[in-house]
Amino acid sequence: xxxxxxxxxxxxxxxxxxxxxxxxxxxxxxxxxxxxxxxxxxxxxxxxxxxxxxxxxxxxxxxx
Amino acid sequence: xxxxxxxxxxxxxxxxxxxxxxxxxxxxxxxxxxxxxxxxxxxxxxxxxxxxxxxxxxxxxxxxxxxxxxxxxxxxxxxxxxxxxxxxxxxxxxxxxxxxxxxxxxxxxxxxxxxxxxxxxxxxxxxxxxxxxxxxxxxxxxxxxxxxxxxxxxxxxxxxxxxxxxxxxxxxxxxxxxxxxxxxxxxxxxxxxxxxxxxxxxxxxxxxxxxxxxxxxxxxxxxxxxxxxxxxxxxxxxxxxxxxxxxxxxxxxxxxxxxxxxxxxxxxxxxxxxxxxxxxxxxxxxxxxxxxxxxxxxxxxxxxxxxxxxxxxxxxxxxxxxxxxxxxxxxxxxxxxxxxxxxxxxxxxxxxxxxxxxxxxxxxxxxxxxxxxxxxxxxxx
Numbered sequence: 315x316x317x318x319x320x321x322x323x324x325x326x327x328x329x330x331x332x333x334x335x336x337x338x339x340x341x342x343x344x345x346x347x348x349x350x351x352x353x354x355x356x357x358x359x360x361x362x363x364x365x366x367x368x369x370x371x372x373x374x375x376x377x378x
Numbered sequence: 379x380x381x382x383x384x385x386x387x388x389x390x391x392x393x394x395x396x397x398x399x400x401x402x403x404x405x406x407x408x409x410x411x412x413x414x415x416x417x418x419x420x421x422x423x424x425x426x427x428x429x430x431x432x433x434x435x436x437x438x439x440x441x442x443x444x445x446x447x448x449x450x451x452x453x454x455x456x457x458x459x460x461x462x463x464x465x466x467x468x469x470x471x472x473x474x475x476x477x478x479x480x481x482x483x484x485x486x487x488x489x490x491x492x493x494x495x496x497x498x499x500x501x502x503x504x505x506x507x508x509x510x511x512x513x514x515x516x517x518x519x520x521x522x523x524x525x526x527x528x529x530x531x532x533x534x535x536x537x538x539x540x541x542x543x544x545x546x547x548x549x550x551x552x553x554x555x556x557x558x559x560x561x562x563x564x565x566x567x568x569x570x571x572x573x574x575x576x577x578x579x580x581x582x583x584x585x586x587x588x589x590x591x592x593x594x595x596x597x598x599x600x601x602x603x604x605x606x607x608x609x610x611x612x613x614x615x616x617x618x619x620x621x622x623x624x625x626x627x628x629x630x631x632x633x634x635x636x637x638x639x640x641x642x643x644x645x646x647x648x649x650x651x652x653x654x655x656x657x658x659x660x661x662x663x664x665x666x667x668x669x670x671x672x673x674x675x676x677x678x679x680x681x682x683x684x685x686x687x688x689x690x691x692x693x694x695x696x697x698x699x700x701x702x703x704x705x706x707x708x709x710x711x712x713x714x715x716x717x718x719x720x721x722x723x724x725x726x727x728x729x730x731x732x733x734x735x736x737x738x739x740x741x742x743x744x745x746x747x748x749x750x751x752x753x754x755x756x757x758x759x
Contacts, residue, residue, distance in 0.1 A: 325582055325716055344580055347630035348591060348757045349598045363598070366591075367583050367756055368722035369715075 323369040330365035331355035342367055423551050430554040434542050437561035441538065444572040445472075445531040451575055452524040459510050459517060467509060471502070471525035472532040492685035502526075516581065519631035519755075523578040527571050534568055567710070574714040578632050583756035585712040588660045589679075590757045591725045592732065593626035593750025597759040600624070607639035611759050617733070619742030620653075629754035637749050638686030642693045644747060650697030653744035655690065656704065656732055659751035660721070663707035670720025671707045672727060674735070679703035680751045690749075702735055704728055 325342035329352055336357045346352075349363045415421050449468050456464035476498045479490040502525050506518050513521070538561065545553035577584055583591065597603065600613035611628045614621060623644055627635030645652050659679035663669065678701055680687045694701050706724045736746050 323716070325580075328722075342580075342582060346756070347581060348583065348594055350758065366717075366722045366725070368717045368719050371719040 323372065326368060326370050327352075327364055328366040328368075329353075329362045331358065331360050331362055333360035334358050336362075337365070338362075423549075426551050427546070427549060427554055430551065430558045431542065431546055434538070434554065434557050434561050437565045438535070438538050438542060440565045441531065441535050441568040444568040445528070445535050447572055448524070448528050448531055448575050451579065452521070452528055455517075455521060455524060455579060456509075459513055459521075461509050463509070467505065468528060470505065472528045474498075474501070474525075474529055475533075488685050488688050491683065495683065495685060516631050519633055520579050520581070523632045523755075524575055527575045527578075531568055531571055534564055538564065570711040570714060573711070577714070577716050578755055581630060581632075581756045583717045584714055584753060585708040585717050585721050586660045586714065586752040587717060587754060587757050588706050588708075588721055588725060588728070589658045589750035589752035590626045590629060590754035590759075591717075591722075591750070592658045592728045593624050593748065594629070594757050594759050595725070595729045596622065596624040596748065597626065603759065606643045607636045609633045609635040610637060610640040612640060612644060613759070617746075618737060620736060620740055621745040622736065623648075623745065623747050624750070625747065626750040626757075626759060627752070627754040629758040630756050632753060632755035634682070634751075634753050636686060637680070637751055638682075638689035641690045641747060641749060645693045645697060645699070648745055650699075651745055652697065652699050652747050653740045654702060654736070654746045655694055655699050656702045656735060656746065656748045657690070657751055658704045658728055658732065658749065659706075660713050661705035661707055662710055662713065667707050668720075669708050669712060669718055670724040672724055672731065673705050673707065674731065675703045675705070677701055677703050679705050700739075702739070704731055704735070 326339045327342045327346045328337060328339050330337045334355060334357050336355050346364055346367055348365065348367060351361045352364055353362050354360065355362050449472065452468050452471070453464040456467055461467060476494055479487055479494060481487060499522075502522050503518070506513065506521050506525075510518075510521075538557065541553055541557050544550075545557065574584070596615065597611065597613045600615050603611050603613040605628065606612050606625070609628045609631070610625060612623060612625045614623050616622070625637060625640050625644070627633050627637065641655065645655075655678075657677075657679040659681065661673075661679065661681075663671070678687045678690045680690070690701070693699075706721055706728060708718065708721055712718050712721065732748060740746055
């Protein structure tokens, strides 16, 4: 994979509720870290933890 | 009978034939001249030297670009924190060096190496703290990593330039040939360092944060944590009747901590009654292997120069504690830049594997020590 393709990979932050398993993703923001509490779960009001921060793989690249 | 136009056409074709003939003649001359030149002693070598030098110079220019970019980003970071002399500081970071301990007499080389590594780390910390006394630990760790990156790029640049100039000075094709063969790898390394700086400055976990990420999965539910050694956090929990002690570098700063010393202290505190030591780390994959692939083995999974790893081995030998290693494979570039999705997805699988290993290889009532090895940037506990 070329350098430019790698640079294009978006960095995402995964938020997870440890009580009900609700998971959502949003773009990474500076100041995010694992396992920072970031708001509450829309389903049960439990804390939402930052569960992961990663460079999303290009799906098209993966399928090739 | 020929018309006027036909006569002109014939005359032109004759001129064209003459021109073609001249070209052929010139081509022959050039061809034979080249053969004659090639047979002259040293000509071929000079040609090789010219082409090798050009390729090395191109690589060197790329490395210089990475170095200048890294310097500029470090200066910006220092300026943002209110440093009055970012230019001077950046130059100091770039020119720092650590002299290897004497190795012809290997007695106590590990403790000498540990002293030199820690002194070197402390010196960078000291400079930052003197210049920016109110800087927070996370930002300080970002400046430290930037300093290390500038230092590495500067060394790379200086060494390649040295051998390039030496090769040219001595007209030595063999020096240039060796350099030419490694320059593409070094350019790739320099570009990876440049990208790594961005990742560390933003506080994004890197591939090498895999170990701390796995450890944080266990530690996040443990309220009582302590610091067994410098920049290391440990926590104790119960898992299926076993006492599980989890160790990782203290995040979310960009640090690897001192896990060896931490393990030694914990094992001694437990009077050696530890049934198993499990190390989890990122490992360099070979070309052709898949990123995110998990493998298990024996021994201390740790990429340090020696002082931390040997402490774990020594304390394990002292109390006869088996050591397990779980690794997740990735390239060198992936290890120091934003954590790839495949590595992130492997983390939870590793958590399950560690639990399985504990159940299979220990019995209720045992004490197990698990260490998440690696740089903990962006991963707290």
